[in-house]
Amino acid sequence: MPIPLPSPRTYRVKSFGCQMNAYDGERMTELLDAQGLSPAPEGDEADLVVLNTCHIRERAAEKVYSDIGRIVKDWGRQDGSAPLIAVAGCVAQAEGDEIMARAPAVRMVVGPQAYHRLPEMLARAAKGERVTDTDMPAIPKFDTLPQRRRTGATAFLTVQEGCDKFCTYCVVPYTRGAEVSRPYAALMEEARRLVGSGAREITLLGQNVNAWAGDNDAGNPIGLDGLIRDLAKLPDLARIRYTTSHPTDMTDGLIAAHGEVEMLMPFLHLPVQSGSDRILAAMNRSHTVDSYLKLLDRVRAARPDIALSGDFIVGFPGESDEDFAATVALIDAVGYAQAFSFKYSPRPGTPAATMPDQIAPEVMDERLQRLQAAVNRGQYAFNQASLGRRCQVLVERHGKLPGQWLGKSPWLQSVHFFGEVAIGDLVTVDLTEAGANSLKGVLAPSAQGGPGPA
Numbered sequence: 100m101p102i103p104l105p106s107p108r109t110y111r112v113k114s115f116g117c118q119m120n121a122y123d124g125e126r127m128t129e130l131l132d133a134q135g136l137s138p139a140p141e142g143d144e145a146d147l148v149v150l151n152t153c154h155i156r157e158r159a160a161e162k163v164y165s166d167i168g169r170i171v172k173d174w175g176r177q178d179g180s181a182p183l184i185a186v187a188g189c190v191a192q193a194e195g196d197e198i199m200a201r202a203p204a205v206r207m208v209v210g211p212q213a214y215h216r217l218p219e220m221l222a223r224a225a226k227g228e229r230v231t232d233t234d235m236p237a238i239p240k241f242d243t244l245p246q247r248r249r250t251g252a253t254a255f256l257t258v259q260e261g262c263d264k265f266c267t268y269c270v271v272p273y274t275r276g277a278e279v280s281r282p283y284a285a286l287m288e289e290a291r292r293l294v295g296s297g298a299r300e301i302t303l304l305g306q307n308v309n310a311w312a313g314d315n316d317a318g319n320p321i322g323l324d325g326l327i328r329d330l331a332k333l334p335d336l337a338r339i340r341y342t343t344s345h346p347t348d349m350t351d352g353l354i355a356a357h358g359e360v361e362m363l364m365p366f367l368h369l370p371v372q373s374g375s376d377r378i379l380a381a382m383n384r385s386h387t388v389d390s391y392l393k394l395l396d397r398v399r400a401a402r403p404d405i406a407l408s409g410d411f412i413v414g415f416p417g418e419s420d421e422d423f424a425a426t427v428a429l430i431d432a433v434g435y436a437q438a439f440s441f442k443y444s445p446r447p448g449t450p451a452a453t454m455p456d457q458i459a460p461e462v463m464d465e466r467l468q469r470l471q472a473a474v475n476r477g478q479y480a481f482n483q484a485s486l487g488r489r490c491q492v493l494v495e496r497h498g499k500l501p502g503q504w505l506g507k508s509p510w511l512q513s514v515h516f517f518g519e520v521a522i523g524d525l526v527t528v529d530l531t532e533a534g535a536n537s538l539k540g541v542l543a544p545s546a547q548g549g550p551g552p553a
């Protein structure tokens with residue numbers, strides 16, 4: 100029997116996973132607002148729930164099914180109606196048909212390249228149809244999305260999507276498609292709007308953000324460094340960051356920009372995944388440990404205080420104790436300011452999923468713990484080394500205690516401090532205490548109450 104559906108008036112978008120998904124989630128809320136829907140108040144049930152899923156998190160599909168089950172159980176209504184459930188993001192792209200078959204409560208499946216068509220889908224779903232759209236259309240979704248509206252101190256800006264690298268463990272080239280750069284003019288325009296509505300820091304996003312390429316207003320081809328240099332001229336913008344980069348696409352120009360563009364923050368997320376050349380080759384990473392370390396030397400020569408961040412996978416098929424030890428040694432040698440670590444998990448359709456010598460879960464658990472201990476050591480040491488520094492902090496939100504604020508240092512550390520400031524201020528802070536995950540600081544006397552220099 101078909102489920103009677105409510106006509107959607109309120110919505111909730113739940114985003115999981117990477118910052119790109121957070122960006123897509125924001126754009127979906129803008130789209131739904133433009134359709135006259137409104138966000139469901141915190142704690143209330145919503146007429147429409149969008150699960151903006153991540154395929155990289157462990158047991159990704161299972162978690163989606165349990166989220167769906169929970170929504171139906173908690174929010175199923177007395178009159179037999181249920182909220183409209185839409186599954187978006189990378190799980191939708193990869194496993195959309197299966198979701199439709201297994202989860203009758205799902206009324207819409209929408210891929211990451213198709214969510215600009217959510218309004219049409221919604222109209223059809225509200226009439227009782229079940230709709231799937233996982234196309235990767237040639238006309239970019241960005242052209243048809245509503246204009247940006249947001250007010251936070253920091254903002255994301257997707258400049259590039261997709262990936263041509265085909266690391267053997269990864270679904271992104273399949274779920275997000277080939278590398279596509281958004282045009283220069285559209286990005287400058289979106290950045291201007293973000294700054295106009297209060298953003299002081301913009302983080303440029305892309306699966307391989309440093310592969311971004313475009314033509315500037317004069318028609319000259321430029322890379323990400325050129326885009327960063329032009330964004331740095333926007334009045335009122337104070338900080339620029341970018342993520343995630345692939346070692347192969349770190350150009351000389353981008354490295355030089357780290358030394359030359361003051362607004363480009365001294366932080367680089369540059370995943371290496373493993374410290375073993377044998378595993379890197381099996382992962383199809385197209386770099387070695389040595390080429391990665393040489394690259395870091397060049398980046399550090401351009402910007403000596405740069406904070407480094409990485410992604411690591413433990414338990415890739417065939418990873419021996421020696422391979423794993425080499426990864427820990429690499430982490431200790433580099434001294435990451437932060438890092439993300441993952442247990443390898445096979446993704447259907449990727450080459451690594453059918454490789455021999457899959458690693459036992461208990462071995463993976465143990466390696467993950469040891470790897471995280473190494474990352475924590477490095478992170479703590481990095482934070483300790485910041486003590487005594489005076490730096491700019493961009494105020495992002497209130498802290499937990501009355502009068503306390505939370506902001507970010509140039510090195511992306513969370514800094515807690517007290518004082519008379521406002522969200523979006525750039526203030527000068529002396530760093531006085533350091534833990535593994537955050538620092539405490541004291542407003543420098545001259546910075547009280549003022550926005551501080553950029």
Ligand code: 5AD
Nearest residue numbers: 155268269370410411441442443444
């Ligand atoms: N298993 C474990 N980790 C993965 N990642 C990507 N695919 C997988 C997988 N199948 C990790 C990589 C990547 C990060 C975003 O997620 O480290 O850099």
Ligand code: SF4
Nearest residue numbers: 262264265266269271
């Ligand atoms: Fe996935 Fe590798 Fe592309 Fe990163 S570079 S998105 S890990 S295929």
